Amino acid sequence: MPKVVDHEERRRRLGAAACVVLSRAGVAGTTVRAVAAEAGMPLATAQHYLPTRELMVRAALAHLADRVVRRARRIPATEVGALETLRRAVLELVPLDAERVFEARVWLMLTAEALIDDRIGEIMRGSADELRGNLERLVDLARTDGGLPAGLDVTRAADGLATLLDGLTVRLLYGALGAADARFEVDAHLTRLASPR
Numbered sequence: 001m002p003k004v005v006d007h008e009e010r011r012r013r014l015g016a017a018a019c020v021v022l023s024r025a026g027v028a029g030t031t032v033r034a035v036a037a038e039a040g041m042p043l044a045t046a047q048h049y050l051p052t053r054e055l056m057v058r059a060a061l062a063h064l065a066d067r068v069v070r071r072a073r074r075i076p077a078t079e080v081g082a083l084e085t086l087r088r089a090v091l092e093l094v095p096l097d098a099e100r101v102f103e104a105r106v107w108l109m110l111t112a113e114a115l116i117d118d119r120i121g122e123i124m125r126g127s128a129d130e131l132r133g134n135l136e137r138l139v140d141l142a143r144t145d146g147g148l149p150a151g152l153d154v155t156r157a158a159d160g161l162a163t164l165l166d167g168l169t170v171r172l173l174y175g176a177l178g179a180a181d182a183r184f185e186v187d188a189h190l191t192r193l194a195s196p197r
Contacts, residue, residue, distance in 0.1 A: 007049075013039045014049055015063030018056045023105045027113040027120075030056060054119050057110060061127050064103050068092060083147025083194065086138040090186055093131075093165050095172050096179045104169050128162065135161050139193075148194055157193055164189050 017039035021030045035056060036046030050056045075088045095104035114121035135158035142148045148157070168185060171177040177185075 010041070010045070011049055011059060012063065012066075013041070014046060014056075015059035015066075018050070018060040019063050019102070019106045022060055022109050023102055026109050027053075027057075027117075032056070054123070057120055057123055060106060061110070061123065064106060065127075065130070067099075067103060081147060082138070082142040082145035083190065086135075086142045086147075087186065087190055089138055090135075090161060090165065090190075091183065094168050094182050094186065096182065101173070104173055108170065108173060131165075132158050132162050152193065160193075161189070 014035060017035045018030060020038050021034045025034065030053070032046050032050060033043055035050065036043045039046065050059055071092050072089050075085055075092075080088070092100070095101040110120060110124055114124040136154050139148065139152070139157045139161070140154045143150060143152050143154060164185065168177065168182045172179070172182055
């Protein structure tokens, strides 16, 4: 009887391995060989699923997104209200513990590479658009729920949160900001959004 291969599981393993290699060696050190070794797979198998660097980057970002989404789904949205759900979701993206520092390192490695590689830049812009879309949805829920003003420009609010997240992430990673300061900045930003003009 032929062996049943779980292709999605292999892709997930390779995406996780690509993240580990990116975090450790940067984009230059992220080769199919290194990812295959990290995943514990034969090189030929890894080459079948991730034959190009672009596909490795996409697999790594998909793995990061999956991790964040799994954490976000644990937020008890119906119990805490839409504004608090937005706050907790934003904090899930801030590198405040080892798990999120790892994710942020991978993101920053890819962000730096996007400056010199147009294909990776396109992938990163797509990822940023997806994040902004999720933030817009959460901001809109908080506005509808009454936690944010009815006249709030949802798109601009989501853009502001995305910009805040980028800045906090970079400053936390190189030690210019502490975790308590980052939480304060998130809370202060949301308080400003919630304040009627």
